[in-house]
Amino acid sequence: MQIVGLKLWQKCGLWLFILLFCTVTITLAAPLRHAISPTNIFAPDSTPAHSIYRLSIFLLEVTGAIFVIVFSLLAYAVIKFRKRKHDDDSEPPQVYGSNQMELAWTVLPVLIVVVLFVSTAQVIHRVQDAKAPDRAVSVTAVAHQFWWEYRYSQFGLVTANELHVPVSDSKNPTPTYLALLSADVDHTFWVPRLAGKTDLIPNHPNTMWIDPQETGLFLGQCGQYCGTQHAKMLLRVYVQSREDFDRWVREQQQPANSDPSVAAGQALFVTKACFACHTIRGTIAAGKVGPDLTHLMSRDTIASGALPNTPENLRQWVHNPNAIKPGSLMPVPDLSDQELGQVTAYLLTLH
Ligand code: HEC
Ligand SMILES: [Cu+2]
Numbered sequence: 001m002q003i004v005g006l007k008l009w010q011k012c013g014l015w016l017f018i019l020l021f022c023t024v025t026i027t028l029a030a031p032l033r034h035a036i037s038p039t040n041i042f043a044p045d046s047t048p049a050h051s052i053y054r055l056s057i058f059l060l061e062v063t064g065a066i067f068v069i070v071f072s073l074l075a076y077a078v079i080k081f082r083k084r085k086h087d088d089d090s091e092p093p094q095v096y097g098s099n100q101m102e103l104a105w106t107v108l109p110v111l112i113v114v115v116l117f118v119s120t121a122q123v124i125h126r127v128q129d130a131k132a133p134d135r136a137v138s139v140t141a142v143a144h145q146f147w148w149e150y151r152y153s154q155f156g157l158v159t160a161n162e163l164h165v166p167v168s169d170s171k172n173p174t175p176t177y178l179a180l181l182s183a184d185v186d187h188t189f190w191v192p193r194l195a196g197k198t199d200l201i202p203n204h205p206n207t208m209w210i211d212p213q214e215t216g217l218f219l220g221q222c223g224q225y226c227g228t229q230h231a232k233m234l235l236r237v238y239v240q241s242r243e244d245f246d247r248w249v250r251e252q253q254q255p256a257n258s259d260p261s262v263a264a265g266q267a268l269f270v271t272k273a274c275f276a277c278h279t280i281r282g283t284i285a286a287g288k289v290g291p292d293l294t295h296l297m298s299r300d301t302i303a304s305g306a307l308p309n310t311p312e313n314l315r316q317w318v319h320n321p322n323a324i325k326p327g328s329l330m331p332v333p334d335l336s337d338q339e340l341g342q343v344t345a346y347l348l349t350l351h
Pocket of ligand 1: 147160229272275277278290293299304314325330333343347
């Protein structure tokens with residue numbers, strides 16, 4: 001095949017590029033479904049995510065087919081009718097007013113758009129209007145700058161940053177319905193393997209649901225720029241077997257441990273004003289500005305997934321939250337080294 005105006009090495013380069021592009025695309029796309037990315041949108045694990053995944057594959061197929069047809073016709077015309085050496089430079093025959101063709105290129109695209117619209121509307125309806133079965137777990141998720149509060153009213157417990165839900169099997173579905181609220185600005189709940197994005201808007205309750213079919217940890221991220229530490233407002237969803245979930249609920253329902261050996265730290269929690277922002281159930285601390293710390297040590301991470309929950313990190317955090325999350329809404333506490341040790345020791349008993 002000849003491409004006019006290009007030198008031999010340029011032609012070879014062009015073909016090589018096309019070949020390479022195709023190979024890379026195909027090899028990347030094949031294992032995409034199974035890639036072990038915890039936020040892989042091509043590995044859905046919950047009904048809403050499955051519906052969205054199937055819809056996007058359908059849309060990709062339709063638009064991919066259009067691309068291949070249009071591109072092949074274009075390539076055919078460009079190559080077949082290219083300028084040749086012995087052309088006489090006269091104007092080719094001009095064609096005007098073909099009703100058939102004009103109808104075809106108006107009606108076909110309209111039909112395609114209608115099909116895409118209807119299939120999208122169906123998925124939105126199926127996800128949005130699904131009724132919660134009786135066995136559903138309901139959780140109120142409240143987004144704060146820059147962390148998540150989870151209220152399980154039916155179990156009388158509150159936790160933060162790590163959402164626990166039971167696994168749902170298709171014969172006996174136990175989906176989790178989330179009421180989404182915001183304490184300040186607009187945030188978005190987005191765990192790609194479980195569902196699409198839904199915003200948490202002040203004074204405008206939204207809802208969404210998930211029915212994860214596998215146990216494990218599913219990760220996500222606040223999907224809406226909500227302030228300086230938006231990037232460290234991570235989502236962690238722990239999907240557990242029913243027994244594990246029930247055990248977790250029972251543990252979380254307990255009031256906080258009270259360990260006399262850390263009384264000094266517990267007293268500092270009050271005198272240093274921590275209690276004004278944090279709740280520790282079973283003590284006088286009932287603040288609502290920061291995360292509930294009743295069972296702090298049952299969590300794997302602190303500061304909304306920003307750090308693993310280790311004694312060292314906890315100490316660092318209480319020493320200076322701003323060093324870890326600059327702009328975080330926890331003020332730097334005024335603590336001596338000894339007091340810092342005592343407060344941290346107290347926190348470490350909150351299992
Ligand atoms: C003005 C309110 C306020 C005060 C006072 C305050 N905190 Fe906080 N605290 C917060 C906020 C808000 C967060 C969440 C920060 C984030 O993740 O962006 C937080 C997070 C934390 C966390 C991490 C919790 C988790 O699960 O991620 C710990 C531990 C903590 N605070 C301990 C303390 C201690 C100890 C004191 C007292 C020395 C204290 N806080 C004083 C508001 C406060
Ligand atoms: Cu956010």
